[in-house]
Amino acid sequence: MIPELGHYALILALALALVQSIAPFVGALKRDGTLMQLAGSTAVMQFGFVTISFAALTACYVTSDFSVATVFENSNSQMPLIYKVTSVWGNHEGSMLLWVLILSLFGALVALFGGNLPAPLKANVLAVQSWLAAAFYLFILFTSNPFLRLPHPPFEGRDLNPILQDPGLAVHPPLLYLGYVGFSIAFSFAMAALIDGRIDAAWARWVRPWTLAAWTFLTLGIAMGSYWAYYTLGWGGFWFWDPVENASLMPWLAGTALLHSAVVMEKRNALKIWTVLLAILTFSLSLIGTFLVRSGVLTSVHAFANDPLRGVFILAILVAFIGGGLALFAARAPLLKRGGLFAPISREGALILNNLLLTTSCLTVLVGTLYPLALEVATGAKISVGAPFFNLTFVPLFMLLMSAVPFGPLLAWKRGDLAGVTQRLTAAFVLAILGGVATLAAQGAAAGLASLGVGLALFVMTGAVVDLVERTGFLRLSPAAALARARGLPRSAWGTAVAHFGLALTLVGIVAVETWASERIVALKPSQSVALSGYEVTFEGTTDRSGPNYRERVATFTVREGGVVVGVMAPSKRSFRTREMTTSQTALMTRGLSQLYLALGDVERDGAVVVRLYDKPLVLLIWIGAAAMALGGALSLSDRRLRVGAPRPAVRPAIAAE
Amino acid sequence: MRIFRCIALCAALAIPVHARAVTPDEMLKDPALEARARHLSQQLRCMVCQNQSIDDSEAPLAHDLRVLVRQRIAAGDSDRQVLDFLVARYGEFVLLKPRVEWRTLLLWGLPPAALLAGLITLLVMARRRGESEPAPLGAEEKRRLAALLDKDRVEP
Numbered sequence: 001m002i003p004e005l006g007h008y009a010l011i012l013a014l015a016l017a018l019v020q021s022i023a024p025f026v027g028a029l030k031r032d033g034t035l036m037q038l039a040g041s042t043a044v045m046q047f048g049f050v051t052i053s054f055a056a057l058t059a060c061y062v063t064s065d066f067s068v069a070t071v072f073e074n075s076n077s078q079m080p081l082i083y084k085v086t087s088v089w090g091n092h093e094g095s096m097l098l099w100v101l102i103l104s105l106f107g108a109l110v111a112l113f114g115g116n117l118p119a120p121l122k123a124n125v126l127a128v129q130s131w132l133a134a135a136f137y138l139f140i141l142f143t144s145n146p147f148l149r150l151p152h153p154p155f156e157g158r159d160l161n162p163i164l165q166d167p168g169l170a171v172h173p174p175l176l177y178l179g180y181v182g183f184s185i186a187f188s189f190a191m192a193a194l195i196d197g198r199i200d201a202a203w204a205r206w207v208r209p210w211t212l213a214a215w216t217f218l219t220l221g222i223a224m225g226s227y228w229a230y231y232t233l234g235w236g237g238f239w240f241w242d243p244v245e246n247a248s249l250m251p252w253l254a255g256t257a258l259l260h261s262a263v264v265m266e267k268r269n270a271l272k273i274w275t276v277l278l279a280i281l282t283f284s285l286s287l288i289g290t291f292l293v294r295s296g297v298l299t300s301v302h303a304f305a306n307d308p309l310r311g312v313f314i315l316a317i318l319v320a321f322i323g324g325g326l327a328l329f330a331a332r333a334p335l336l337k338r339g340g341l342f343a344p345i346s347r348e349g350a351l352i353l354n355n356l357l358l359t360t361s362c363l364t365v366l367v368g369t370l371y372p373l374a375l376e377v378a379t380g381a382k383i384s385v386g387a388p389f390f391n392l393t394f395v396p397l398f399m400l401l402m403s404a405v406p407f408g409p410l411l412a413w414k415r416g417d418l419a420g421v422t423q424r425l426t427a428a429f430v431l432a433i434l435g436g437v438a439t440l441a442a443q444g445a446a447a448g449l450a451s452l453g454v455g456l457a458l459f460v461m462t463g464a465v466v467d468l469v470e471r472t473g474f475l476r477l478s479p480a481a482a483l484a485r486a487r488g489l490p491r492s493a494w495g496t497a498v499a500h501f502g503l504a505l506t507l508v509g510i511v512a513v514e515t516w517a518s519e520r521i522v523a524l525k526p527s528q529s530v531a532l533s534g535y536e537v538t539f540e541g542t543t544d545r546s547g548p549n550y551r552e553r554v555a556t557f558t559v560r561e562g563g564v565v566v567g568v569m570a571p572s573k574r575s576f577r578t579r580e581m582t583t584s585q586t587a588l589m590t591r592g593l594s595q596l597y598l599a600l601g602d603v604e605r606d607g608a609v610v611v612r613l614y615d616k617p618l619v620l621l622i623w624i625g626a627a628a629m630a631l632g633g634a635l636s637l638s639d640r641r642l643r644v645g646a647p648r649p650a651v652r653p654a655i656a657a658e
Numbered sequence: 659m660r661i662f663r664c665i666a667l668c669a670a671l672a673i674p675v676h677a678r679a680v681t682p683d684e685m686l687k688d689p690a691l692e693a694r695a696r697h698l699s700q701q702l703r704c705m706v707c708q709n710q711s712i713d714d715s716e717a718p719l720a721h722d723l724r725v726l727v728r729q730r731i732a733a734g735d736s737d738r739q740v741l742d743f744l745v746a747r748y749g750e751f752v753l754l755k756p757r758v759e760w761r762t763l764l765l766w767g768l769p770p771a772a773l774l775a776g777l778i779t780l781l782v783m784a785r786r787r788g789e790s791e792p793a794p795l796g797a798e799e800k801r802r803l804a805a806l807l808d809k810d811r812v813e814p
Contacts, residue, residue, distance in 0.1 A: 356776045364769040384703045386754030
């Protein structure tokens, strides 16, 4: 009964979405208030029905109802409750349901909090949002229904893939989807503006909070995924340039560009056409990411051909929305009026450079990800594009971008003074050069790239601090006055500085791990030790334990530093009964910002275990930096002008008083 | 086959599925040669895996390739010779960094070309904007403006 309820609720959501696709749109055309207002209630109701549907599916998983095919395939009655819940989205069908849940959530939020939007804009935004929703409801109902029953319900389920039985699954996909899908709002706003043929600075102010929220979630989602991969995969890599990762990086890069160009549009009414295009492209990249991951085309071109229905369906959605969006853009963009003028050296100019570099890096990732696929389809030739390619192409672009970061916030709008800004950044230059030289002195000429990275990170960090010091007048004014100014400083200024500082922190973490990480791979017998960067790690022995749905062999290691015991590390090998799979649980020991990382290899015949021990200096900065970026996003989001929204153009008396 | 199914499933996430790799018995005695072997391994693809280098993969094929790389290095091959040997045997697919040739021209060329095209577009647009800025005031206009301003100053 419960699965049928969920199924039915989803069909009702589709019906509502179809109504919402047309009625408000017609209403906006005819300026019919009733039809336009309809969108608000249908959007909220859609969210209600999708929530019922999602809750029903969750109930099936929690109660281990194995008469439902997806529950049987991906769950097991012995799993801990948290994994029963997370396995809802640990598979294709459920993750698509999570996708539409978040899509309808954003639609409902626009309906509820979009009170200050002009009625036709709001109606059009919700209509476009509903086209998307309808397409994905249809996709789920026709190709990926999670509620299908099995004719002969089995007693036990096949278990969730053991690699996914990790707390990371509870956090990573929802955050990632909040990011991916959040950009749909920017897309809908762009479509609505193009349909209306009118766009101004207020539009940018309405779009910015949604973009910021999506970007913040996506940043956290990617960082969370990176940390999960780091501790799961057994050798401490944090980014693999895997197509699946690239699929999430591309919308992030485009979204970052969008955030910055929307600032220009909001403050200076310039870059309008470009911002609208970016809004379309960012969400298109989210859709492409979904297509790449969902259609199986990444695993191989042939996997796509084996189960073509899903792939073709998503491809059709892709073509309809990206193609439709770009066609509408091509038709309407020339009508949009040019905005404010500015000199090349100005805040606007710096943000354009930011956009150029971000979109080029995004294009690099896109080409690198799709090229092997395209080449195989076109010529049958198979090539691989992996980390070495991206290190050679993406990294220099991003370094270039970072070297420009400190200039942006310090330059004035309209016409900036590059010499003056360079002078104000003297402290940053000095620190950067000192840091770079110190790295070279410590590491020798081989660390050229590392010293560049350290210098760059220090430059960006000091730049962010200089920006705040200048704005608050911390060195010029009395502390009390500076504090008062700091309090009065817009939150978005704090957000910018914190996010840029976070970016530099991440760079420090990456440089440190790439340059100073060390490893030992040895076979150890009980009571033997291995030494690594000042630590002595002794293998004490193994014990067997049993968990709810697995058995595990835990190896215990004592870690000493200078003869003093500083901790115990206990990596393990888990064998999962149902799938007969073994996973390796790594052990981490955090020392300050650095981590000692221990992974178990095979157990050899003579009772020795293969041990991989890594010292990862400052590795935590990679994710702390990402968290700081997200914090910056949240700070900007709490800025008063975004909460209050754009001021309504008041009905002014005919003779404006200046 | 299990690893394939697992990869297909994990495709729900933005994290890749990798396992650990190099084992002590594979390693070369000479640390300098071993370092070269590790560096090369990171540029070679494990052909049965999804986007994994043979340095990261625990597939049996990756093990065989790691041993092969080390054999060639021990036999005195240069890095280039090792790569050539593997490409001759397994094709370009084995390289994680494709070589620059006509069919990878777009791959290597597009990013710098896009950057260049973007820069040129910006320069052209900046110049055009400069032209469209209003011309400076003529002598007659300046006189009229001064007269207007003067009038303003007297009246209020």
